[in-house]
Amino acid sequence: SAVISQKPSRDICQRGTSLTIQCQVDSQVTMMFWYRQQPGQSLTLIATANQGSEATYESGFVIDKFPISRPNLTFSTLTVSNMSPEDSSIYLCSVEAGGPDEQYFGPGTRLTVT
Amino acid sequence: LAKTTQPISMDSYEGQEVNITCSHNNIATNDYITWYQQFPSQGPRFIIQGYKTKVTNEVASLFIPADRKSSTLSLPRVSLSDTAVYYCLVRRGTGRRALTFGSGTRLQVQP
Numbered sequence: 001s002a003v004i005s006q007k008p009s010r011d012i013c014q015r016g017t018s019l020t021i022q023c024q025v026d027s028q029v030t031m032m033f034w035y036r037q038q039p040g041q042s043l044t045l046i047a048t049a050n051q052g053s054e055a056t057y058e059s060g061f062v063i064d065k066f067p068i069s070r071p072n073l074t075f076s077t078l079t080v081s082n083m084s085p086e087d088s089s090i091y092l093c094s095v096e097a098g099g100p101d102e103q104y105f106g107p108g109t110r111l112t113v114t
Numbered sequence: 115l116a117k118t119t120q121p122i123s124m125d126s127y128e129g130q131e132v133n134i135t136c137s138h139n140n141i142a143t144n145d146y147i148t149w150y151q152q153f154p155s156q157g158p159r160f161i162i163q164g165y166k167t168k169v170t171n172e173v174a175s176l177f178i179p180a181d182r183k184s185s186t187l188s189l190p191r192v193s194l195s196d197t198a199v200y201y202c203l204v205r206r207g208t209g210r211r212a213l214t215f216g217s218g219t220r221l222q223v224q225p
Contacts, residue, residue: 033212043158043215092157096211103213105157
Protein backbone atom coordinates (compact mmCIF):
# COMPACT_ATOMS: atom_id res chain seq x y z
CA SER A 1 0.00 0.00 0.00
CA ALA A 2 0.94 3.66 -0.07
CA VAL A 3 0.02 6.70 1.97
CA ILE A 4 -0.31 9.88 -0.04
CA SER A 5 -0.59 13.42 1.21
CA GLN A 6 -1.45 16.51 -0.77
CA LYS A 7 -0.94 20.17 -0.05
CA PRO A 8 -2.89 22.35 0.09
CA SER A 9 -6.09 20.52 0.93
CA ARG A 10 -8.08 23.41 -0.47
CA ASP A 11 -7.54 26.91 -1.75
CA ILE A 12 -9.46 29.82 -3.15
CA CYS A 13 -7.57 31.66 -5.87
CA GLN A 14 -8.13 34.64 -8.07
CA ARG A 15 -8.49 34.47 -11.80
CA GLY A 16 -5.17 34.74 -13.63
CA THR A 17 -2.99 33.44 -10.80
CA SER A 18 -1.27 30.06 -10.48
CA LEU A 19 -1.36 27.40 -7.80
CA THR A 20 1.11 24.60 -7.22
CA ILE A 21 -0.20 21.40 -5.66
CA GLN A 22 2.19 19.06 -3.92
CA CYS A 23 1.89 15.29 -3.72
CA GLN A 24 4.05 13.31 -1.29
CA VAL A 25 4.18 9.51 -1.09
CA ASP A 26 5.53 7.48 1.81
CA SER A 27 7.39 5.08 -0.46
CA GLN A 28 9.29 5.22 -3.71
CA VAL A 29 7.13 4.76 -6.77
CA THR A 30 7.89 4.87 -10.44
CA MET A 31 4.65 6.24 -11.78
CA MET A 32 2.48 9.02 -10.42
CA PHE A 33 -0.75 10.21 -11.94
CA TRP A 34 -2.67 13.46 -11.74
CA TYR A 35 -6.45 13.52 -12.09
CA ARG A 36 -9.10 16.20 -12.04
CA GLN A 37 -12.60 15.72 -10.68
CA GLN A 38 -15.11 18.45 -11.31
CA PRO A 39 -18.05 18.80 -8.90
CA GLY A 40 -20.36 15.81 -9.12
CA GLN A 41 -18.36 14.28 -11.95
CA SER A 42 -16.04 11.36 -12.44
CA LEU A 43 -12.26 11.55 -12.55
CA THR A 44 -10.35 12.63 -15.64
CA LEU A 45 -6.68 11.87 -16.10
CA ILE A 46 -4.53 14.95 -16.65
CA ALA A 47 -1.10 13.39 -17.00
CA THR A 48 1.26 10.60 -16.04
CA ALA A 49 4.52 11.58 -14.38
CA ASN A 50 7.51 9.28 -14.36
CA GLN A 51 10.61 10.25 -12.48
CA GLY A 52 13.39 11.32 -14.80
CA SER A 53 11.25 11.96 -17.85
CA GLU A 54 8.76 14.48 -19.14
CA ALA A 55 5.17 14.01 -18.07
CA THR A 56 2.76 12.54 -20.59
CA TYR A 57 -0.39 14.61 -20.99
CA GLU A 58 -3.84 13.42 -22.00
CA SER A 59 -5.80 14.96 -24.80
CA GLY A 60 -7.14 18.34 -23.74
CA PHE A 61 -4.40 19.04 -21.22
CA VAL A 62 -1.18 20.87 -22.09
CA ILE A 63 2.10 21.43 -20.30
CA ASP A 64 1.84 25.22 -20.42
CA LYS A 65 -1.39 25.11 -18.45
CA PHE A 66 -0.54 22.19 -16.14
CA PRO A 67 3.23 21.94 -15.72
CA ILE A 68 4.31 18.96 -13.66
CA SER A 69 7.52 18.28 -11.83
CA ARG A 70 8.76 14.91 -10.63
CA PRO A 71 12.10 15.54 -8.92
CA ASN A 72 12.35 12.19 -7.13
CA LEU A 73 10.52 8.91 -6.53
CA THR A 74 8.35 10.18 -3.66
CA PHE A 75 7.25 13.64 -4.75
CA SER A 76 5.49 15.47 -7.55
CA THR A 77 3.89 18.85 -8.12
CA LEU A 78 1.12 19.97 -10.44
CA THR A 79 0.75 23.67 -11.22
CA VAL A 80 -2.51 25.08 -12.46
CA SER A 81 -1.48 28.18 -14.40
CA ASN A 82 -3.35 31.32 -15.35
CA MET A 83 -6.45 30.04 -13.62
CA SER A 84 -10.02 30.69 -14.66
CA PRO A 85 -13.26 29.70 -12.90
CA GLU A 86 -13.43 26.66 -15.20
CA ASP A 87 -10.38 25.27 -13.37
CA SER A 88 -12.39 25.01 -10.14
CA SER A 89 -12.17 21.34 -9.37
CA ILE A 90 -10.64 18.71 -7.13
CA TYR A 91 -7.16 17.68 -8.17
CA LEU A 92 -5.94 14.26 -7.08
CA CYS A 93 -2.66 12.47 -7.40
CA SER A 94 -2.31 8.72 -7.35
CA VAL A 95 0.41 6.10 -7.43
CA GLU A 96 0.62 2.48 -8.34
CA ALA A 97 1.78 0.52 -5.32
CA GLY A 98 1.30 -2.73 -3.48
CA GLY A 99 1.02 -4.55 -6.78
CA PRO A 100 0.69 -3.81 -10.49
CA ASP A 101 -3.05 -3.41 -10.38
CA GLU A 102 -3.74 -1.23 -7.38
CA GLN A 103 -3.67 2.53 -7.35
CA TYR A 104 -3.73 4.65 -4.25
CA PHE A 105 -5.11 8.14 -4.28
CA GLY A 106 -4.36 11.21 -2.25
CA PRO A 107 -7.17 13.05 -0.48
CA GLY A 108 -7.35 15.67 -3.19
CA THR A 109 -6.94 19.43 -3.38
CA ARG A 110 -10.15 21.38 -3.72
CA LEU A 111 -9.53 24.46 -5.83
CA THR A 112 -11.97 27.31 -6.23
CA VAL A 113 -11.17 30.07 -8.70
CA THR A 114 -13.03 33.35 -8.34
CA LEU B 115 -10.03 0.43 -24.04
CA ALA B 116 -13.34 -1.22 -23.17
CA LYS B 117 -16.15 1.17 -22.33
CA THR B 118 -18.09 0.41 -19.16
CA THR B 119 -21.75 1.02 -18.42
CA GLN B 120 -23.23 0.91 -14.92
CA PRO B 121 -26.35 2.29 -13.26
CA ILE B 122 -26.12 5.93 -12.29
CA SER B 123 -27.57 5.38 -8.84
CA MET B 124 -28.92 2.72 -6.49
CA ASP B 125 -30.72 2.83 -3.17
CA SER B 126 -30.59 0.21 -0.45
CA TYR B 127 -31.25 -0.29 3.23
CA GLU B 128 -28.90 -1.28 5.98
CA GLY B 129 -28.32 -5.01 6.24
CA GLN B 130 -29.25 -5.75 2.63
CA GLU B 131 -26.98 -7.23 0.01
CA VAL B 132 -26.26 -4.85 -2.85
CA ASN B 133 -25.30 -5.99 -6.32
CA ILE B 134 -23.97 -3.47 -8.83
CA THR B 135 -23.65 -4.74 -12.38
CA CYS B 136 -21.27 -3.29 -14.91
CA SER B 137 -21.40 -3.95 -18.64
CA HIS B 138 -18.18 -4.08 -20.66
CA ASN B 139 -19.15 -5.67 -23.96
CA ASN B 140 -15.89 -5.10 -25.82
CA ILE B 141 -13.54 -6.29 -23.11
CA ALA B 142 -10.29 -7.67 -24.52
CA THR B 143 -8.56 -10.91 -23.64
CA ASN B 144 -5.90 -9.33 -21.45
CA ASP B 145 -8.20 -6.85 -19.68
CA TYR B 146 -8.90 -7.00 -15.96
CA ILE B 147 -12.01 -5.74 -14.19
CA THR B 148 -11.41 -3.48 -11.23
CA TRP B 149 -13.74 -1.70 -8.83
CA TYR B 150 -13.04 1.43 -6.83
CA GLN B 151 -15.05 3.11 -4.09
CA GLN B 152 -15.11 6.84 -3.46
CA PHE B 153 -16.49 8.53 -0.38
CA PRO B 154 -17.33 12.23 -0.43
CA SER B 155 -14.26 14.45 -0.12
CA GLN B 156 -11.87 11.51 -0.51
CA GLY B 157 -9.90 9.95 -3.33
CA PRO B 158 -11.06 6.63 -4.79
CA ARG B 159 -10.09 3.46 -2.98
CA PHE B 160 -9.33 0.12 -4.63
CA ILE B 161 -11.90 -2.52 -3.65
CA ILE B 162 -11.42 -5.60 -5.75
CA GLN B 163 -10.13 -6.88 -9.05
CA GLY B 164 -10.77 -10.00 -11.09
CA TYR B 165 -10.28 -11.63 -14.46
CA LYS B 166 -12.90 -14.38 -14.48
CA THR B 167 -15.25 -16.39 -12.25
CA LYS B 168 -15.44 -15.17 -8.68
CA VAL B 169 -13.14 -13.19 -6.43
CA THR B 170 -13.84 -12.47 -2.78
CA ASN B 171 -12.07 -10.35 -0.21
CA GLU B 172 -12.97 -8.87 3.14
CA VAL B 173 -14.90 -6.04 1.53
CA ALA B 174 -16.77 -7.47 -1.43
CA SER B 175 -17.21 -10.22 -3.99
CA LEU B 176 -16.82 -9.87 -7.71
CA PHE B 177 -18.68 -12.17 -10.07
CA ILE B 178 -17.58 -12.43 -13.69
CA PRO B 179 -19.42 -14.73 -16.11
CA ALA B 180 -17.62 -16.86 -18.64
CA ASP B 181 -18.06 -14.37 -21.51
CA ARG B 182 -16.67 -11.57 -19.31
CA LYS B 183 -18.96 -9.01 -20.95
CA SER B 184 -20.28 -7.96 -17.57
CA SER B 185 -19.36 -8.14 -13.91
CA THR B 186 -21.22 -7.76 -10.65
CA LEU B 187 -19.87 -6.22 -7.49
CA SER B 188 -21.61 -7.67 -4.45
CA LEU B 189 -21.57 -5.89 -1.11
CA PRO B 190 -22.91 -8.10 1.69
CA ARG B 191 -25.04 -6.55 4.42
CA VAL B 192 -24.40 -2.91 3.63
CA SER B 193 -24.28 -0.26 6.31
CA LEU B 194 -24.68 3.51 6.17
CA SER B 195 -20.91 3.82 5.76
CA ASP B 196 -21.11 2.03 2.42
CA THR B 197 -22.79 5.08 0.93
CA ALA B 198 -20.36 6.06 -1.80
CA VAL B 199 -19.76 6.12 -5.54
CA TYR B 200 -18.60 2.81 -7.00
CA TYR B 201 -16.58 2.78 -10.21
CA CYS B 202 -16.16 -0.18 -12.51
CA LEU B 203 -13.00 -0.02 -14.60
CA VAL B 204 -11.51 -2.24 -17.25
CA ARG B 205 -7.79 -2.03 -17.54
CA ARG B 206 -5.11 -3.73 -19.50
CA GLY B 207 -2.84 -6.25 -17.85
CA THR B 208 0.11 -4.59 -19.51
CA GLY B 209 0.86 -1.26 -21.06
CA ARG B 210 -1.02 1.84 -20.00
CA ARG B 211 -1.15 2.07 -16.22
CA ALA B 212 -3.41 5.07 -15.76
CA LEU B 213 -7.06 4.44 -14.91
CA THR B 214 -10.01 5.47 -17.07
CA PHE B 215 -13.01 6.20 -14.88
CA GLY B 216 -16.59 5.97 -16.08
CA SER B 217 -19.49 7.74 -14.50
CA GLY B 218 -19.80 5.37 -11.54
CA THR B 219 -22.80 4.24 -9.48
CA ARG B 220 -23.89 6.38 -6.58
CA LEU B 221 -25.07 4.03 -3.81
CA GLN B 222 -27.23 5.50 -1.09
CA VAL B 223 -27.81 3.30 1.96
CA GLN B 224 -30.78 4.24 4.11
CA PRO B 225 -31.28 3.28 7.76
